Structures are given as C-alpha cells and as structure tokens.
Amino acid sequence: MQTVTAVRADIHAWMSLAAEVEDLFGPLVDDPGFQAALMRNIERGTALCVRAAEGRAGSALAGGLLLSARHPHYEITWLAVEGKSRGQGIGRLLVDSALRAFTSPPCTVDVTTFGPDHPGSGARLFYEELGFESIGQLFAGGSRQVYRLQLPRT
Template sequence: MHAVPAVRADLPAWLCLASEVEDLFGPMVDDPQFRAAVERNMERGTALCVRAAGGESGELAGGLLMSVHPPRYEISWLAVGGAWRGRGIGELLVRTALRDLTVAPGTVEVTTFGPDHPGRGARGFYEHLGFAPASHLSADGTRQTYRLRLPDV
C-alpha cells in the first residue's frame, strides 16, 4: 500500500471515511467547511490518502490533511478506517507527509485527544513517531497539541 495525493474523485470515499470517525471528531460529513477544506487540500496536493483497493478511487483505508506554511506545518486531520486500524496506515500517512510535504528545519504540530478522551490512543501513536506534548491540555481536557521538530539536515 502507498500513501498518495488524493484527487477529487476520492472525495466521496473521503466523506465516507469521515463518517466513520465522527464519533471522535464531531460532525464533518454535512459540514460545508469540512468539505471545502478537503477540496482545498486536494487542489494543493496536501491531502494524502491510502486507497483500499489497488490504487483506484473508492474506499479509503486512511486520509491525512496537512497545513503547509514553512517552517511550520500542521497535521490538521488524520483518520484511518476501522477495518484498517493497527496495520500501519496512519504511520504510512504521517511518514509520507513528513517526507513529501515538509522541509527541515521546521516544526510539525498536531492537536490530538486528551488522556481521558475515547481517542486517547492517538497520543501514543504520535509519541511513537517522535512527537511530544507542546502545550498543556485544553481547559476541558479533551485536546492537546503535540510537536515534532524537523532536524536541520
């Protein structure tokens, strides 16, 4: 499997993937701002996806949106479909984004779930990839920003 830039033909599958994770992220599929953000990232080449079947548009195993403003980068959205979790799809997406969409030196940030949130497993995922907490928990304890420093090569 490969992480590749998403194209407009992937939008229906992207929205299907988003529907799978609305219990963690909140409503997205019917939100015109979410759809517009996905489309903008597709146009910019900063939406990456892993297609489930043979590279054709259809079901997505995972997707990632990256905000690119060198030297600052942000993973603004990352999701892996339930049937694909635990297979390295998320790591593939993040490592591909780091390789293809960033330039060192710089920093990559991601806002992830707090330790008491049902999506708290994402914290360990990001720590495994070298991210570290960069801020205190949000006031309600549900979110925290993690940061990765890109090495000065």
C-alpha cells in the same frame, strides 16, 4: 500499501471515511468547514490517502491525512484510518509520507489530538511513538493535546 495524493474523484470516499470517525471527531460530513478544508487540501496537493486494496481514484479509503504546509511551520490538521485497517501501519505511512513530501527542515510539525479524557486518546501514544512531544493542552468540548515534531530530529 502506498500513499497517493487525493483527487476530486476521491471526495465521496473521503466523506465515507469521515462518516466512520464522526463518533471521535464530531460532525464532519455535513460540516461546510470540513468540506472546504478537504477541497483546499485536494487542490493544493496536501491531501494524502491510502486507498483500500490499492484501488483506483474514487475507491474506498483505508486512511487519509490533511496537512497545512507553511514553511517552517507545518500542521497535520486531520488524520483518520478506517476501523478495520487500524493497527496495520497506515497512519504511520501517511505521516511519514507527508513529512517526506511536504516538509523542508528545519521546521516544526504540530498536531492537535485527543486529550486523556477522550475515547480516542490512544492517538496520543501513536504520535509519541513517531517522535512528537507534548507541548500543551487545549480545552474545547473536551481536552485536546498538542504535539510537536522538530525536524531534523534532535
């Protein structure tokens, strides 16, 4: 299992992954904003993915991550793991790979995830296990929790 930088041939696979998680994230596949963000990240090399069964470009994805990289502040803007691959360390692998590849400490890495009232609220525990700390809540169609990781870790 390894992370790779996504390429244009992966777009269809990204959309399939996005379709699977729309029940958590809301509409993505038909959202021009999501499509533009995906293309922007692919073009600048900040879209990471784990291809299912170590497949070639364009094969199904086990997970994907988009990162906004503006030193000294970075943001994980999207992270998803397909249902049958959850609990296998793919999310951790994606985050660790993004931190190694794109961040330059000292810096901060933020992520906005689901609040405690959302069915996907288990993501909060995932980020806490990675060392992220809660810095506040947002309310936009349900609560969202904002987490920050300070690098180097103190």
